[in-house]
Amino acid sequence: MSASQRIRIDRYDPTEIEPRWQQRWDELGLHRTDLSDTTRPRYYLLTMYPYPSGDIHIGHWYIKTPTDAIARFRRMHGDNVFLPIGFDAFGLPAENAAIKNRIHPAQWTLANIRNMRRQLRTMGATFDWDHEVVTSDPDYYRWNQWIFLRFLEAGLAYRAKSPVDWCPNDGTLAREQVEGADRRCWRCGSPVEKRELDQWYLRITKYADELLDFTGVDWPEPVRIMQTNWIGxxxxxxxxxxxxxxxxxxxxxxxxxxxxxxxxxxxxxxxxxxxxxxxxxxxxxxxxxxxxxxxxxxxxxxxxxxxxxxxxxxxxxxxxxxxxxxxxxxxxxxxxxxxxxxxxxxxxxxxxxxxxxxxxxxxxxxxxxxxxxxxxxxxxxxxxxxxxxxxxxxxxxxxxxxxxxxxxxxxxxxxxxxxxxxxxxxxxxxxxxRIRDWLISRQRYWGTPIPVVYCDRDGIVPVPDRDLPVLLPETVDYAGSGDNPLRRDASFLDVACPTCGGPARRETDTMDTFVDSSWYWFRYLSPHLATGPVDRELVDRWTPVDQYTGGAEHAVMHLLYSRFFTKALRDIGVVGEGEPFRRLFNQGQVLGADGERMSKSRGNVQDPDELVGRYGADTVRLFLMFMGPWDQGGPWNPTGIGGVHRFLNRVWTLALDPHGSEPGDPDAEKLPAGLDAAAAEKAVRAAAHRTLAVVSAEYADFRFNTMVAHLMELSNALMRFRGTEIAGGGAWDEAIRILLLVLAPAAPHIAEELWSRRLAAAGAPWSSIHRERWPVVDAAAAAAVEREVPVQVNGKLRDKVMVPVDLSDAEVEAVVLAREKVVAALAGRSPDRVIHAGGRLVNIVVKG
RNA sequence: GCCGGGGUGGCGGAACGGCAGACGCGGCCGUCUUAAACACGGCCGGGCGCAAGCCCGUGCGAGUUCGAAUCUCGCCCCCGGCACCA
Missing domain, CATH: 3.90.740.10 (Valyl/Leucyl/Isoleucyl-tRNA synthetase, editing domain)
Structure with missing residues (x-):
């Protein structure tokens, strides 16, 4: 009979469920944020935008899917959540690919972005794609140029000659990108040299003291220490x-x-x-x-x-x-x-x-x-x-x-x-x-052109705002070398001096891509604004960012530059506040199975598509959260993923088939020992509401690994009542409802599917679980009638006693001292002291 | 060398002054099955013991405490960052 019951319900099939709901959410606009809505508290949730290397790997999932869980969790609490996404699209890999494969960096980048958009969607994450920013888009980088010109006017940008680390192989400055004791270029590994060059700098040192001040930001101590040491x-x-x-x-x-x-x-x-x-x-x-x-x-x-x-x-x-x-x-x-x-x-x-x-x-x-x-x-x-x-x-x-x-x-x-x-x-x-000014000149094509021209008569002349953006030429000839092709491009190079109209030539250096990432979260708010870099009204309403999540490898440079930019933009009147990110959380990094950083060249990259195809996005999301503390990361080992998948299958079974019992369960249809129906229902409600209480706190603190463990515990507890007389009853139903609601942020598809079936079964009209309010703990239901008191004698555990919760310390003491094991452990000696550790434990101290 | 993080079962990890090892993986045993898989149930830190139980155990050594994986000091090892910053 059990076999026939098992096939009666549909199997959990994520490949069917997940695309269906993703499409539905799109239609519903679940991910879209009305930035003008002031009726709800705002929650700007920012995750570091990816570099479009071509493929999303498991590391992206590790960073982004818990962030989506946070977004959904906040929404269920009534917040107006803004979770944007974009691409850090300038940078050297595009040029290396261009030289190698004779493809334009823009084509390479845009093709990668297209692929990554598709892959990102399989996460089921609620990114607001309507606000996407792509930094290689002239609509974005023209504002890099505009900001640079304002910095120039304000004395925050200047040109100077100085010895810089130079990578002879890449033909570019390697300054911040020098790694290791033997000072090698982080991209190609060749040793760097010193060269004396004219370079553009941003005056970050002017803000050194202000950057040492972290009041008003809730950042991890190690990051603050690292920045403090960096400033030195x-x-x-x-x-x-x-x-x-x-x-x-x-x-x-x-x-x-x-x-x-x-x-x-x-x-x-x-x-x-x-x-x-x-x-x-x-x-x-x-x-x-x-x-x-x-x-x-x-x-x-x-x-x-x-x-x-x-x-x-x-x-x-x-x-x-x-x-x-x-x-x-x-x-x-x-x-x-x-x-x-x-x-x-x-x-x-x-x-x-x-x-x-x-x-x-x-x-x-x-x-x-x-x-x-x-x-x-x-x-x-x-x-x-x-x-x-x-x-x-x-x-x-x-x-x-x-x-x-x-x-x-x-x-x-x-x-x-x-x-x-x-x-x-x-x-x-x-x-x-210790900190030096920020050298932003890069001798590369694929970056933001620095908007100045050199005139024999007028010297260094800023490009007037009306001539922005200074566009990159569409055709690019690398001539098979790593040299900056802009230096050989007459159509780019030759220009009339904006001041005297005479012959002049353009600056051929482009900006460090850290410039792009130093203000992108402001642009997310109004990515298409044509009259300025930011919409001041939206900036005032939506920033500082409430929560920023990203890898610890950016603890110093990106985060320090972003703080500097915010302060500088404040001083030139573009934004109102001086700190960009109110709260910061650094995830750990997922490493390859070999413990090394994942990279294509090492061949240790885990492709999430394969796992998603086999287990579904919900399982992969949940497994990444379950692996360990989010700030820890570690080597990728998919061995345990089956356990998480089994858990979701169990939730499926519990929600759809409470009455079935499993073959081989000898206790099926019997309540656990000593319980009548009323006590069993009470136990189920207690389990559900206690789980709700701890899981709510764990979501809020980003402790996802224990959050998943506690949901597993609840499902295990319910499993013990499956097929019994209380299965499917009121208490059971309430527990399933809570289980689905708190599972929804982490495993959104299966929760939505089971929710919709519940509604249908009850004859109620459909509405999304992701628009439900977070359930409220019933403290009375969660309260226990009995508690277990561990008893120690001289600090060693000797016994455990069940007592009613409302017993006083003195009453507990009387019960404890009468216990056979305690009497034996005391061996005739009388207690010297009895310690009641806040009701959690009793320790009897005896001498001799 | 300096700064930061960390050493807990076979593995990922939980507990972060109060029952060490939650939850999961893996392993073993069982139920179901013609069988396998799935699913479900039970057991699994080490030692002694038929058992009840006792002893040991959170990198090593000391200390504080009624009580330490957790706090303090010293040492060892691993990971990350910085690296002659006067």
């Missing part, structure tokens, strides 16, 4: 040494150094200039000239790889010149060495080997004097030389060998010394940052 604010002083006169020259040139430890000034026993420092050539003595020139030349020529092969061994040469230490007039030698960086601080340091590890190593290497000037207050001078640098920030440290500052606490000496030198005009308090 150091407080200290700039101090002026002077070149000492000697037989070769009169001296007197100032050498400014930055130090975070002016209190160690008396311990400065030499100075070091970066090889690129302008004074190196000037002060070098004739005797050292050859050695210094050779060293400087070598430092400039050597690639980072060669420099690192020397592995931390300090190198350098003396210039032969000396400097005067302003605090004590000491004559100290000036060296040049590559461990001092030209781009940080002033490109010169005072070396205090006793209290800096690098200076210590250098002094040891070249046998330079080491003078101890800081000591813990309780340490005595044992006269022995230091074995390593004493680097301490202890408040109690005191100065020694420092003239009239001897015995002063280090923090006080810090201030006193700088104030003294300041009065002499030789120092000032100063702050230095």
């Amino acid at each position: 604010r150091s407080e200290g002083a700039e101090i002026e040494f002077t070149v000492a006169p000697d037989v070769h020259h009169p001296g007197g040139q100032p050498i400014r150094v930055f130090t975070t430890r002016p209190d160690t000034l008396f311990g400065a026993t030499f100075m070091v200039l970066a090889p690129e420092h302008p004074l190196v050539g000037e002060i070098t003595s004739p005797g050292q000239r050859a050695a210094v020139d050779a060293y400087v030349a070598q430092a400039g020529r050597e690639t980072e790889i060669e420099r690192l092969s020397a592995e931390r061994e300090k190198t350098g040469v003396p210039t032969g010149a000396h400097a005067i230490n302003p605090v004590n007039g000491a004559r100290i030698p000036i060296w040049t060495a590559d461990y001092v960086l030209a781009g940080y601080g002033t490109g010169a340091i005072m070396a205090v080997p006793a209290h800096d590890e690098r200076d210590f190593a250098f002094a040891k290497e070249f046998d330079l004097p080491i003078v101890e000037v800081i000591r813990p207050d309780d340490a005595l001078d044992d006269g022995r030389p230091l074995e390593e640098a004493y680097v301490s920030k202890a408040e109690t440290d005191v100065l020694v060998n420092s003239g009239r500052y001897n015995g002063m606490a280090a923090p006080a000496a810090f201030r006193a010394i700088v104030e003294w030198l300041e009065s002499e005009g030789k120092a000032r308090f100063a702050v230095t940052y």
